[in-house]
Amino acid sequence: MIVGAGPRGTGLIERLAANAGELYGGVGFDIHLVDPHAPGAGRIWRSDQSSLLWMNSQAEDITMFTDETVRMEGPVREGPTLHEWAGLDGRVFSDRRTQGEYLRWVHESAVADLPEGVTVHHHPLRALRVSGPREGRQQVWLEGRPRPLLADLVVLALGHLDAELKDEQRELAEYARAHGLVHLPPDFTADSDLSSLALGEPVLVRGFGLAFVDLMVLLTEGRGGRYEGDAADTDGEVTYHPSGREPVLYVGSRRGVPYHSKIGYELEGERPPLPRFFGPAEVDELLHRVGGFDFRRDVWPLVEKELGFAHYHRLFTAHPERTAMAWADFEEKYAAMDAGERAVLVASAVPDAADRLDLAALDRPLEGVRYGSYEEFQDGLRGYVAADLSRRHDRSFSADLGIFFGLLSVYGQLIRLGDVGSWWHGFFSYLASGPPGPRLRQMLALSRAGVLHFVGADMGVTAEGGVFRASSATVPGESVEARALVEARLPEPTLARVRDGMLRELYEDGGVVETAEGLVAVDAADGRVLDRSGRPHPRRFALGPYTNSRTPGAFTRPRTGGPAFRQNDATARAVLAFLCDLGCRAAA
Numbered sequence: 001m002i003v004g005a006g007p008r009g010t011g012l013i014e015r016l017a018a019n020a021g022e023l024y025g026g027v028g029f030d031i032h033l034v035d036p037h038a039p040g041a042g043r044i045w046r047s048d049q050s051s052l053l054w055m056n057s058q059a060e061d062i063t064m065f066t067d068e069t070v071r072m073e074g075p076v077r078e079g080p081t082l083h084e085w086a087g088l089d090g091r092v093f094s095d096r097r098t099q100g101e102y103l104r105w106v107h108e109s110a111v112a113d114l115p116e117g118v119t120v121h122h123h124p125l126r127a128l129r130v131s132g133p134r135e136g137r138q139q140v141w142l143e144g145r146p147r148p149l150l151a152d153l154v155v156l157a158l159g160h161l162d163a164e165l166k167d168e169q170r171e172l173a174e175y176a177r178a179h180g181l182v183h184l185p186p187d188f189t190a191d192s193d194l195s196s197l198a199l200g201e202p203v204l205v206r207g208f209g210l211a212f213v214d215l216m217v218l219l220t221e222g223r224g225g226r227y228e229g230d231a232a233d234t235d236g237e238v239t240y241h242p243s244g245r246e247p248v249l250y251v252g253s254r255r256g257v258p259y260h261s262k263i264g265y266e267l268e269g270e271r272p273p274l275p276r277f278f279g280p281a282e283v284d285e286l287l288h289r290v291g292g293f294d295f296r297r298d299v300w301p302l303v304e305k306e307l308g309f310a311h312y313h314r315l316f317t318a319h320p321e322r323t324a325m326a327w328a329d330f331e332e333k334y335a336a337m338d339a340g341e342r343a344v345l346v347a348s349a350v351p352d353a354a355d356r357l358d359l360a361a362l363d364r365p366l367e368g369v370r371y372g373s374y375e376e377f378q379d380g381l382r383g384y385v386a387a388d389l390s391r392r393h394d395r396s397f398s399a400d401l402g403i404f405f406g407l408l409s410v411y412g413q414l415i416r417l418g419d420v421g422s423w424w425h426g427f428f429s430y431l432a433s434g435p436p437g438p439r440l441r442q443m444l445a446l447s448r449a450g451v452l453h454f455v456g457a458d459m460g461v462t463a464e465g466g467v468f469r470a471s472s473a474t475v476p477g478e479s480v481e482a483r484a485l486v487e488a489r490l491p492e493p494t495l496a497r498v499r500d501g502m503l504r505e506l507y508e509d510g511g512v513v514e515t516a517e518g519l520v521a522v523d524a525a526d527g528r529v530l531d532r533s534g535r536p537h538p539r540r541f542a543l544g545p546y547t548n549s550r551t552p553g554a555f556t557r558p559r560t561g562g563p564a565f566r567q568n569d570a571t572a573r574a575v576l577a578f579l580c581d582l583g584c585r586a587a588a
Helices: 007-023 082-086 096-113 167-179 210-219 280-287 295-318 327-336 339-349 359-363 374-392 399-417 422-432 437-448 501-508 563-587
Strands: 029-034 118-123 127-131 138-142 149-151 154-156 182-184 202-206 226-228 239-241 248-253 452-457 460-464 467-471 479-482 484-487 528-530 536-542
Touching (some): 007 118, 082 096, 127 501, 202 479, 239 437, 280 295, 295 327, 295 339, 359 422, 374 437, 399 422, 399 563
Parallel strands (some): 029 118, 202 248
Antiparallel strands (some): 226 239, 460 467, 467 479
């Protein structure tokens, strides 16, 4: 049984079909697929959402199919990317409805590829409870059914989960109820009821990532506003014409800036040869350390060196005129040096500071920066966003693309370490998974039109005097008042606060255990759920962002090794091997 029919459940079925010929020689089996939403798209990519909402990756960078770069035991089954399937320009950011149709087709194709005798049954219901002994069939109780479904194996492919509010958020929500204010909790923006955000009224928004971009779109274009000029034109300027139905947004976050724009050009020339300083050997050493490892002390120095190598490899090989040393000499010295020595090396070999990699400054660009007024800060942040857009679409700064490939490589290695904390995932998303460039140009147009205002870094929110009040150290002594507050971020998938009743009950009964960050602990080898003693459950698996084997991004970029593909393949092979062994024992 697979609980969850979205992209992860669909990917698992594709891998079951690909591996069945080798690993399963039985007469057949049934796959019960449980999800109240349509198979393939699931909840997040369903077709009944606004056509204004885009994918966050270009159509050519989205695939559901493996290639030879995926390190897995199962066979490669190639298939079309989104742009090939839909007949789109590969550089287009497709709407999510089209992605949902692609996912539905992938699901139908995977089901059709299953061997004879294997049947898929979709149950458009919620799974409420899983029970059963370690060595016996599992019982899965479904909403509205008096008796459970029996399953030899259960795979939880639940995707992103809703969560209870944190203490501070709950206090703000209670204050809002008591004073007639509006507080919208963390949610998937397409699911949020935005009708309570009144036209012309100020709205505080906490969160400057992709959830905010969706919110921005739905409250502007979604309410009849329109843009003049082509947001995809890197040289032109976009003007926003309000409809008069928009609220006025005041946005801030921990960093106080939006995620970096997607890079707007293709790689030309050599890709950095990765991994170099953080690969399987380094991960093996960390995993075998007596007493474990600390991310900041033991892992981050390796990651920092790896990202620097990716950056400077691209700079020295693609733009040697901006360096003062041969790459071979730089690489030899870089490899042997510690962080302090590398900084001295870089200063001597890379004359322009704009070509040097400073990860701390990238992470917190407003750290220590102060403005005298909100008006001054608006100009300053618009300049920051415009400069980011310019750089991310300028091939002369293709060292940034080197960092992108470095981030992908690092994430693929970190998965083996399990739960390394939430900071890394946020840092990766901020640098490598930001919005399309046109969205940031629209953001600038909204700022110029007075529909969007920037609050600053480390935005704090208090509730007093019958209103919400936001402030930031970026603009000392200033604050903004509003009667509405939106938490523009996804719910954090911690077991202690998860709303999913089935997962909550498994957690409370010890059927799943949480990591330090509150994620479901699974065996990195095949996704089997771990119990309190660290034993893998022989009949239960879990895949997805709520586990400590979460992977980067929602979808895989072709020819990048796809960690999610590797996980799906390992789980599918474990499932088929179990079923084959079960069938042999039954026959005996």
